Amino acid sequence: MSPPLNQTLHEWMRVVMRHSMRNFMLYAKEKNHSLAQLNALLRIHHKGTCGITDLGEEMGVTSAAASQLLEKLVQQGLALRTEDPSDRRNKRVVLTPAGEQIVREGMAARQGWLEELAERLPPAEQEQVSAALQILIQKANQLES
Amino acid sequence: MSPPLNQTLHEWMRVVMRHSMRNFMLYAKEKNHSLAQLNALLRIHHKGTCGITDLGEEMGVTSAAASQLLEKLVQQGLALRTEDPSDRRNKRVVLTPAGEQIVREGMAARQGWLEELAERLPPAEQEQVSAALQILIQKANQLES
DNA sequence: CTTGATAGTTAAGCGGGCTGAAATATAAAG
DNA sequence: CTTTATATTTCAGCCCGCTTAACTATCAAG
Secondary structure: OOOOHHHHHHHHHHHHHHHHHHHHHHHHHHHOOOHHHHHHHHHHHHHOOEOHHHHHHHHOOOHHHHHHHHHHHHHOOOEEEEEOOOOOOOEEEEEOHHHHHHHHHHHHHHHHHHHHHHHOOOHHHHHHHHHHHHHHHHHHHHHHO | OOOOHHHHHHHHHHHHHHHHHHHHHHHHHHHOOOHHHHHHHHHHHHHOOEOHHHHHHHHOOOHHHHHHHHHHHHHOOOEEEEEOOOOOOOEEEEEOHHHHHHHHHHHHHHHHHHHHHHHOOOHHHHHHHHHHHHHHHHHHHHHHO
């Protein structure tokens, strides 16, 4: 019998946060991006395409801040701003391939330690862990839609 | 048969990062702490007690930066600096109860969505997930020591 | 006691992100 | 056409964190 899931989750997240936050900040510094920029890339990646105000709300900042942040991303060739033809007040924001690349790298930087860990598990346990995570993933997707 | 663990981990981390990063940044803003400060608290919490230079190395910044950052934490009553009696050049950094509290709150903010998700799983799946995460936790602790 | 190494602090300067307010452009309503 | 609302941008001013470089304090070796 395993400990209650709540307690296990708490402990697990402690481990995850310690590693992934550290790795992510080091990656940001190495690549000369700010955390705010990386977070914005992650948001845009997730939403697919969205307006500037949406983006700001999502990140908890004013639309002015979002606009300025986006400008930096555009200058770096990581994102694109295009007008919405149906209402030219709105802009549509999307990531460039370079922007998508940064998102992928950032993920990899954050989860490298986990993959290393996973490799050292015997196949049976790998199977067990994979099955359990699939449950969580599925439930998360379900709650989001 | 579940998908390969590597692929599952990748997908899982995408979900975790999206939620936990967002929640963490919103928490930081709400409480008027910077991410750098929260990260420092997390580091000190984990190392238990350490010198200023150590802390800087851990975070990937110079010792000057670490010293300044720490000063802010001390002013806010979140950390304490004491001299090492055996070598008074060294300082020992520890968290105050208020500092520990912030760490706990930050974790809670990051994992709230996960707990909500876990509650909606049937008991059998909760058990299955908990068992699998225990495997990962154990392996992580083992790799760290 | 002097020399040199080590740990930490302080100060100046730089760039980044945020806000509030003003400005611009577009759309919708009367 | 005028008015009002919406989406975004620009600007000034602020705070923050980082770095380099200079400085202080302490220790250890000769």
